[in-house]
Amino acid sequence: MSLRSPARTNAPRLSIGLALALSAIGLLTVISLRLDGDLQRRSDLLTHTAVVEGNLARMESELLAAETGQRGFLLTGDSSYLDSYHAALPSIPRELAALQDLLAQSPAQQQRLLTVQQLVQAKMTELHESIGLRGQRGESAATAVMTHGRGRRLMEALRGELSDMRVAEGAQLQERLLLRKGAAVASRNSLILESGILALALLLTVLVYRSQVTQARAEAELDRVISELRAAEAELRSHARSLEQNVAERTRLLETRASELARSNEELERFAYVASHDLQEPLRMVTNFTQLLQHRYRGKLGTDADDFIEYAVTGVERMHALIKDLLTYSRARTRPLEPETVDLRSVVREADRVLQLSITESGAEVTCDWMPTVRVDATQMAQVFQNLLSNAI
Numbered sequence: 488m489s490l491r492s493p494a495r496t497n498a499p500r501l502s503i504g505l506a507l508a509l510s511a512i513g514l515l516t517v518i519s520l521r522l523d524g525d526l527q528r529r530s531d532l533l534t535h536t537a538v539v540e541g542n543l544a545r546m547e548s549e550l551l552a553a554e555t556g557q558r559g560f561l562l563t564g565d566s567s568y569l570d571s572y573h574a575a576l577p578s579i580p581r582e583l584a585a586l587q588d589l590l591a592q593s594p595a596q597q598q599r600l601l602t603v604q605q606l607v608q609a610k611m612t613e614l615h616e617s618i619g620l621r622g623q624r625g626e627s628a629a630t631a632v633m634t635h636g637r638g639r640r641l642m643e644a645l646r647g648e649l650s651d652m653r654v655a656e657g658a659q660l661q662e663r664l665l666l667r668k669g670a671a672v673a674s675r676n677s678l679i680l681e682s683g684i685l686a687l688a689l690l691l692t693v694l695v696y697r698s699q700v701t702q703a704r705a706e707a708e709l710d711r712v713i714s715e716l717r718a719a720e721a722e723l724r725s726h727a728r729s730l731e732q733n734v735a736e737r738t739r740l741l742e743t744r745a746s747e748l749a750r751s752n753e754e755l756e757r758f759a760y761v762a763s764h765d766l767q768e769p770l771r772m773v774t775n776f777t778q779l780l781q782h783r784y785r786g787k788l789g790t791d792a793d794d795f796i797e798y799a800v801t802g803v804e805r806m807h808a809l810i811k812d813l814l815t816y817s818r819a820r821t822r823p824l825e826p827e828t829v830d831l832r833s834v835v836r837e838a839d840r841v842l843q844l845s846i847t848e849s850g851a852e853v854t855c856d857w858m859p860t861v862r863v864d865a866t867q868m869a870q871v872f873q874n875l876l877s878n879a880i
Contacts, residue, residue: 516723536660537744539589539596540653546582547649549575550610554642557614561621561630572614579607596655603648610641630798664741675731682723689716766810774803815870824864831858831872834865838872842880851880 553575559568583604590596617638697705781796835855839846846853853876 534741535589536656536663537741537748539586539656540748542582542586542589543649543653543656546579546586547646549578549582550607550642550645553579553611553614554638557618557638560618561626564621564626569618572618576611579611583607596652599648599652599655603645603652606641606645606648610638610645613638613641627794627798630802660745682720689713689720770803770807770810774800774807777803815874824867826862827865828860828862829865829868830860831868834858834869834872837869838876841873842876845877845880849880 552571556568556570556572556575560566560572583600586600590600697709777796777800781800784796785793832855835853835858839853839855845851
């Protein structure tokens with residue numbers, strides 16, 4: 488029978504206990520770093536969404552500036568109106584190229600962007616051709632181009648595609664916000680678990696040292712291990728505070744950007760409503776006087792004068808329709824949805840009653856077969872059928 492030194496007998500146990508504790512701490516540190524990287528990537532995706540929305544808004548603004556300059560030149564022949572057109576020419580391709588890079592990882596948005604590129608090419612061709620036509624053939628030819636409405640249809644199609652892209656980015660933004668919140672929760676839970684395991688490892692190390700080695704050696708070794716563990720804990724706590732500060736800062740920045748975007752959209756909608764509402768009265772006065780001029784002096788001022796008056800009347804009527812549509816759109820966007828059960832036949836009958844004067848004047852006939860009962864916003868559904876019948880008439 489032989490006696491072994493307690494220190495030598497317990498050395499393997501001590502090594503195993505320390506190895507297990509350090510392995511657990513190392514594993515949790517790796518998990519924490521991976522969660523931190525995942526949270527960073529999700530925050531970058533949120534920033535990416537805000538950048539894409541900004542590019543879409545700038546490109547639509549440049550297209551509007553180019554079209555405004557073209558229309559001013561076509562109507563007046565003053566080349567100074569083309570300044571905004573020429574200023575927008577180099578900006579639009581840059582915005583398209585930037586969007587191409589930003590949306591490289593989104594096949595659905597890439598497909599929409601391809602449609603936008605085709606529409607932009609067609610729109611810029613239409614602007615260039617109409618400007619050249621005004622310079623070569625004069626005001627009457629340019630007015631005929633504007634009356635044809637091709638440029639307006641291209642611009643409406645472009646706005647629709649850009650709006651779809653913004654809606655898609657908004658949906659991605661909401662999804663990524665939820666994912667980022669989940670990643671932040673997971674990171675916080677990991678830090679809590681690390682602290683708990685670290686405390687447990689500290690406790691186990693103390694117990695192992697006190698029970699397996701001599702008092703003097705255990706005291707010295709225990710002080711060293713506790714000091715190292717406390718340093719590791721302080722480092723983890725510092726890392727946790729830094730991570731929480733980064734998350735809070737990014738969350739604040741994203742909330743600020745989302746608030747600015749929402750406020751910008753609200754201001755644009757209010758401007759559209761106020762502008763369309765305030766323009767109705769002066770436009771109505773211009774319409775009355777141009778129609779009066781047309782009826783009173785038809786055939787008295789010459790053929791060219793009759794044509795010019797006809798162009799003016801047509802343009803004013805078209806502008807009145809555009810402003811009316813803009814007012815209707817702004818009202819629909821600012822009014823909250825109120826779903827209810829609606830019989831669509833009654834909606835059609837109400838639209839027929841509202842448009843009865845136009846139906847009588849045009850000699851149109853409105854018929855309605857079976858229609859379902861659905862749950863919708865009654866006011867907006869009535870507006871839909873009124874628009875459909877009005878366009879048909």
